[in-house]
Amino acid sequence: MDESTKNSLIKLARFFDARQVGDVGPLGFRRSTNLTALLACAERLMAENIISPGRSTFMDLGCADGRVNLFFSYLMRISVGVELDEWTLDEYGPLRGELLEALEATGMAPPNKNVHLFHGDATDDAVHNRIIHETGLGLADFDFFYTYLVMHEEFAQMLVEKAKKGAVYMVYGLHKIMPRYPGFRLLEEFSPMEGVLALYEKT
Numbered sequence: 001m002d003e004s005t006k007n008s009l010i011k012l013a014r015f016f017d018a019r020q021v022g023d024v025g026p027l028g029f030r031r032s033t034n035l036t037a038l039l040a041c042a043e044r045l046m047a048e049n050i051i052s053p054g055r056s057t058f059m060d061l062g063c064a065d066g067r068v069n070l071f072f073s074y075l076m077r078i079s080v081g082v083e084l085d086e087w088t089l090d091e092y093g094p095l096r097g098e099l100l101e102a103l104e105a106t107g108m109a110p111p112n113k114n115v116h117l118f119h120g121d122a123t124d125d126a127v128h129n130r131i132i133h134e135t136g137l138g139l140a141d142f143d144f145f146y147t148y149l150v151m152h153e154e155f156a157q158m159l160v161e162k163a164k165k166g167a168v169y170m171v172y173g174l175h176k177i178m179p180r181y182p183g184f185r186l187l188e189e190f191s192p193m194e195g196v197l198a199l200y201e202k203t
């Protein structure tokens, strides 16, 4: 990862990690990824040539305020997210605005304009059709899928039908016990990355 991208990602991770959601209080269902931990995972994924910078395609299933999408916008060709709760998705714009100001103030590169977020159920064919319409990509065109545990089994069931062979399913929030999903192979050599992220390859 080049120095400029890394510096921006460190700044972005600090920005969002200071605004983590759901660790305390009633919003546990929408806990947010720790982006500092994700940065360490992303560096390893790039070093292992699993992520091809600027070429890979990414989708966050249950993207909440889109923070993981902004993070991966620096590393992927396109960064798509789907979120069921509109009020959660509505936080994306203001947070992105504040982040841009913080990055600009320190002369750092902004996120790429390749983020596309959609309101709806990530398992709904109508949502998939909207994604195709806006981005030209169907589920079978994505290289990486990401989710933060909540619906990991339901999403795995959907991906086993719709994702391409070789697509990587990243499940955040796991620790030592990593579930198995029919149609996916756990990448044991990498999992759990940073003690939290399990990687599965579609067979």
Ligand SMILES: C[S@@+](CC[C@H](N)C(=O)[O-])C[C@H]1O[C@@H](n2cnc3c(N)ncnc32)[C@H](O)[C@@H]1O
Pocket: 029, 030, 031, 032, 033, 060, 061, 062, 063, 064, 065, 067, 068, 082, 083, 084, 085, 088, 120, 121, 122, 123, 147, 148, 150, 151, 172
């Ligand atoms: C734990 S949060 C994770 C947010 C974000 N991906 C992150 O890692 O910071 C899970 C999100 O998934 C959303 N969600 C749950 N079921 C969903 C579904 N079927 N389709 C889309 N979003 C869903 C929830 O509303 C919640 O915002």
